[in-house]
Amino acid sequence: GAVVSQHPSWVICKSGTSVKIECRSLDFQATTMFWYRQFPKQSLMLMATSNEGSKATYEQGVEKDKFLINHASLTLSTLTVTSAHPEDSSFYICSARGPIDTEAFFGQGTRLTVV
């Protein structure tokens, strides 16, 4: 199947700093990418949907100024957690799908710890 790569796999940052997480589709063009957040022992919660070249659509309750999403190319989307705080510590997962695909392919996730 298609490969989606997330980077970094884990990151520790200080409170108040910003962190960027990359999501790349390695062997297909991802017209749509999704960003999820997962708390321990809980569901993956959809944060936002991004279409290449367009502004991301955020789910209710997700702060768009806090979680900046950019999808500037067909193979790369980034999630930037701005002014991170300990409550932003979580597991972030992206997925990507092509223009005619019915399946979305997932990255391996990024463990963010804010200290």
Place this chain on the structure above:
Amino acid sequence: GNSVTQMEGPVTLSEEAFLTINCTYTATGYPSLFWYVQYPGEGLQLLLKATKADDKGSNKGFEATYRKETTSFHLEKGSVQVSDSAVYFCALGWYNQGGKLIFGQGTELSVKP
């Protein structure tokens, strides 16, 4: 609202035991239903799916049937292996709405030799 509920884990089984992981959903319209698997240190992989009522999805010995009358999509496997140890997620989605997925909380399966 739309939601997915899975049985709580962890589930611990001996090799060759029968596996059932329950999944029920609440949804408007006619969603597709999915099971994803996450092996340690890896991303989610699609295990199987069903797009309409009474469809049966199957893959790698796993199967699940889309039951509209009971709003369920239980995952089953007749004989589990140690290599099946992973976290399993039930999900629903509407691909005509851009492919967004709503996930259950995941069920951890541990298979002992």
